[in-house]
Amino acid sequence: xxxxxxxxxxxxxxxxxxxxxxxxxxxxxxxxxxxxxxxxxxxxxxxxxxxxxxxxxxxxxxxxxxxxxxxxxxxxxxxxxxxxxxxxxxxxxxxxxxxxxxxxxxxxxxxxxxxxxxxxxxxxxxxxxxxxxxxxxxxxxxxxxxxxxxxxxxxxxxxxxxxxxxxxxxxxxxxxxxxxxxxxxxxxxxxxxxxxxxxxxxxxxxxxxxxxxxxxxxxxxxxxxxxxxxxxxxxxxxxxxxxxxxxxxxxxxxxxxxxxxxxxxxxxxxxxxxxxxxxxxxxxxxxxxxxxxxxxxxxxxxxxxxxxxxxxxxxxxxxxxxxxxxxxxxxxxxxxxxxxxxxxxxxxxxxxxxxxxxxxxxxxxxxxxxxxxxxxxxxxxxxxxxxxxxxxxxxxxxxxxxxxxxxxxxxxxxxxxxxxxxxxxxxxxxxxxxxxxxxxxxxxxxxxxxxxxxxxxxxxxxxxxxxxxxxxxxxxxxxxxxxxxxxxxxxxxxxxxxxxxxxxxxxxxxxxxxxxxxxxxxxxxxxxxxxxxxxxxxx
Amino acid sequence: xxxxxxxxxxxxxxxxxxxxxxxxxxxxxxxxxxxxxxxxxxxxxxxxxxxxxxxxxxxxxxxxxxxxxxxxxxxxxxxxxxxxxxxxxxxxxxxxxxxxxxxxx
Numbered sequence: 001x002x003x004x005x006x007x008x009x010x011x012x013x014x015x016x017x018x019x020x021x022x023x024x025x026x027x028x029x030x031x032x033x034x035x036x037x038x039x040x041x042x043x044x045x046x047x048x049x050x051x052x053x054x055x056x057x058x059x060x061x062x063x064x065x066x067x068x069x070x071x072x073x074x075x076x077x078x079x080x081x082x083x084x085x086x087x088x089x090x091x092x093x094x095x096x097x098x099x100x101x102x103x104x105x106x107x108x109x110x111x112x113x114x115x116x117x118x119x120x121x122x123x124x125x126x127x128x129x130x131x132x133x134x135x136x137x138x139x140x141x142x143x144x145x146x147x148x149x150x151x152x153x154x155x156x157x158x159x160x161x162x163x164x165x166x167x168x169x170x171x172x173x174x175x176x177x178x179x180x181x182x183x184x185x186x187x188x189x190x191x192x193x194x195x196x197x198x199x200x201x202x203x204x205x206x207x208x209x210x211x212x213x214x215x216x217x218x219x220x221x222x223x224x225x226x227x228x229x230x231x232x233x234x235x236x237x238x239x240x241x242x243x244x245x246x247x248x249x250x251x252x253x254x255x256x257x258x259x260x261x262x263x264x265x266x267x268x269x270x271x272x273x274x275x276x277x278x279x280x281x282x283x284x285x286x287x288x289x290x291x292x293x294x295x296x297x298x299x300x301x302x303x304x305x306x307x308x309x310x311x312x313x314x315x316x317x318x319x320x321x322x323x324x325x326x327x328x329x330x331x332x333x334x335x336x337x338x339x340x341x342x343x344x345x346x347x348x349x350x351x352x353x354x355x356x357x358x359x360x361x362x363x364x365x366x367x368x369x370x371x372x373x374x375x376x377x378x379x380x381x382x383x384x385x386x387x388x389x390x391x392x393x394x395x396x397x398x399x400x401x402x403x404x405x406x407x408x409x410x411x412x413x414x415x416x417x418x419x420x421x422x423x424x425x426x427x428x429x430x431x432x433x434x435x436x437x438x439x440x441x442x443x444x445x446x447x448x449x450x451x452x453x454x455x456x457x458x459x460x461x462x463x464x465x466x467x468x469x470x471x472x473x474x475x476x477x478x479x480x481x482x483x484x485x486x487x488x489x490x491x492x493x494x495x496x497x498x499x500x501x502x503x504x505x506x507x508x509x510x511x512x513x514x515x516x517x518x519x520x521x522x523x524x525x526x527x528x529x530x531x532x533x534x535x536x537x538x539x
Numbered sequence: 540x541x542x543x544x545x546x547x548x549x550x551x552x553x554x555x556x557x558x559x560x561x562x563x564x565x566x567x568x569x570x571x572x573x574x575x576x577x578x579x580x581x582x583x584x585x586x587x588x589x590x591x592x593x594x595x596x597x598x599x600x601x602x603x604x605x606x607x608x609x610x611x612x613x614x615x616x617x618x619x620x621x622x623x624x625x626x627x628x629x630x631x632x633x634x635x636x637x638x639x640x641x642x643x644x
Binding site: 056057066067068069070085087089113114115117121122133135136137138139140141142143155159160163164167181182314385398399400401403404406407411412413469 | 557558559560562563564565566577578581582585586587588606607608610611612613614615616617618619622
């Protein structure tokens with residue numbers, strides 16, 4: 001399978017997949033089964049799983065599967081819906097479920113909190129899979145207030161973490177992605193997601209994992225398998241090849257515990273926004289930001305938020321334009337100015353003692369004064385909702401305000417993130433914006449985007465917003481996303497992460513040898529391919 | 540300073556707003572007020588979703604919406620909001636008076 005593209009028509013039409021019947025079946029109607037799995041296999045697997053977790057925690061019919069089938073990503077042919085769901089309470093149950101899956105060759109799609117919104121939520125990359133829903137495993141196993149570390153299960157949400165720390169008066173911060181309350185550290189870290197404090201690169205602050213392998217073995221990475229694993233959450237690397245990375249964005253094992261580092265609450269927290277008026281300012285913002293990030297003067301993951309993305313959070317498209325064609329920069333600029341926003345709104349924050357923060361602010365103000373940026377404080381921005389949102393995120397605060405993006409194009413709730421990566425150089429920006437606008441306009445969509453500046457890299461975060469209640473628009477969104485992946489891929493701008501609808505296509509941008517190595521690891525660790533075939537393009 | 544702020548917040552929070560989660564234990568059934576605050580209230584009455592308190596929405600309608608997640612609303616699985624939590628939450632939302640602190644559409 002290495003190097004080959006999974007062809008949906010081939011899967012659906014060439015007889016490799018059976019279709020479940022309709023009447024009298026306690027399963028999803030019309031669902032496509034995994035290759036080589038019969039109706040009887042699926043039914044027997046679900047029955048055996050009921051014996052492990054109890055009837056209440058297995059779903060196998062369309063009605064009970066409904067909450068696992070909801071997704072914001074385009075799925076015009078319905079190939080990403082799961083055929084079942086099973087929710088274990090503990091590691092022993094996970095092992096028992098994997099044994100059943102191996103017996104019937106029934107693939108499982110593990111999810112942690114299952115709220116990877118705009119990346120697929122609890123839908124699957126390939127048809128016929130049972131969701132292995134780990135949300136019930138929501139134990140906070142340890143919090144070390146001296147080392148500032150925690151060990152958690154996959155179902156723990158950031159809300160739970162925040163509640164635990166507050167209820168126990170522990171002055172540690174968490175670092176959240178944009179939908180913090182309903183997602184958690186394990187799932188977000190395993191998808192190599194980011195947040196917006198100095199601990200925003202989540203995989204960098206991950207430390208130690210417990211992984212149930214496809215054969216049921218339990219691997220503890222790093223220091224976790226030593227006779228006294230007291231350094232499990234203190235030292236990432238252990239000895240020998242570093243294994244944690246192969247369990248991120250992969251399907252090589254089921255992560256059931258993960259360690260992470262937590263940031264001590266700083267004495268002073270000062271959020272700032274730098275506003276620029278013109279679209280083309282993005283290049284010089286990037287060039288001004290790069291040395292500040294590399295030197296650590298700006299310590300957090302920086303978001304350069306385009307005005308259209310900002311407006312889409314709290315406003316609907318009809319307020320900004322009446323035209324069906326791509327909204328223009330002029331329309332966006334006018335509406336943004338009325339709402340105290342620049343065309344680019346760059347959010348940064350300072351953390352430390354009063355003297356540290358003051359000195360960093362002095363340097364930052366100098367750097368942005370040189371490129372005509374307005375550096376604004378909390379006091380100046382007052383109750384501006386966008387400033388409030390980002391000031392919340394940059395202290396690890398909880399918010400779901402970005403869910404509002406899903407309403408930009410109407411009620412339908414369609415959202416797919418396209419996030420190609422480039423080096424953090426101004427010269428990399430304008431070409432990407434021009435290309436994105438061209439492709440989006442061709443399919444009738446707006447350019448609603450931001451850039452994030454990491455330690456050396458630039459993420460272009462494009463929200464493809466569409467009306468999912470309109471089948472024709474959902475199809476256009478799917479086509480548009482594919483053209484974005486290949487159009488950017490041809491220029492070497494490839495995604496750091498993608499949704500279930502495009503995993504194979506994104507993997508193809510990284511070349512055949514990459515895919516062959518991943519396929520070889522997969523074959524060695526999961527010879528029956530029961531764990532999430534199709535994840536990251538790995539069958 | 541931050542420590543004292545956190546302590547003050549923790550002391551000020553009513554018991555129904557706490558999870559009471561201990562290390563090594565799964566999350567116990569939350570009160571409807573806590574479930575609402577931990578999930579629903581981040582959108583509803585907060586610029587994103589419609590206000591749902593004080594509208595006497597039917598209990599069955601609320602339950603169906605939570606599980607199906609119409610339009611932009613995410614669907615909540617029984618592993619996220621347990622069947623028992625949803626029963627209590629739907630009754631609580633249906634009966635709750637309008638919260639004047641909520642805003643938005």
